[in-house]
Amino acid sequence: MDLPITYVLVHGAFANAAHWSPLVRALALRGHRALAVDLPGHGLDARPGGMAGISTADDVAAVVDVVRAAREHGPVVLVGHSRGGLTVTAVANAVPELLDRVVYVSAWCCAGAGPSEYATVAPSALDRLAPRLLLADPAEVGELRVDFRTTDPELLDALQDALLADGTRTELHAMLATMDLGEALAIDETAVRVDPERWGTLPHTYVRLADDRALLPALQDRFVADADALLPVPFATAELATSHLGVQLRPAALADVLVPTGP
Structure with a gap:
């Protein structure tokens, strides 16, 4: 019998392993192992x-440790959401031999440029909202620190639109309550760019979220x-009609994309 796949799940900015709990359950009920990583300082x-x-x-060291241990028990698929895609790319550059596939779920995948350049391609509703959520000057506190516990109705409306337009206010409050209030400032722009000689050896899938207003479809398409322009083997792609956080709250369709259906 084939060994079950282990799906290693990497969260995005201000998130943590808890946000993957519905997908972990969905994958387990399909007969596969799944584990979500808390990146350093998160959750x-x-x-x-x-x-x-x-x-x-x-971040890379933490995920490589998990991938290396998981690989002892069978195939590993590394999955990243949102900013977690940067970590997925850096890990795949570092240890492609430990991975069987990398998957980006509306996630950053920097091939033709670094994150700073891509950030100007399609500014989103969340980008415009960010300055209103800041709790402190990042230069003074050494991190991005935001107020996801706000009770301001106007800010909550804006967060709903940016992150979970296809969800309820109750669901939004539940997600915000579990989000971290801080995020790391430092990004190694070289490490998180696709290395064609290493990352390029791996099968790779991009899951496009058509209703994402935090990481816009135009930017997803650019990634x-x-x-595809850099490498001979193109992305395998799938599209889901859901929002940035909706894909984690209602993960059945994503689980169907991730789990092989062939013989």
């Missing part, structure tokens, strides 16, 4: 100093187009 790995000083290298 249950929260630290007294917050996110200050945490680097891309720290795919740039990678």
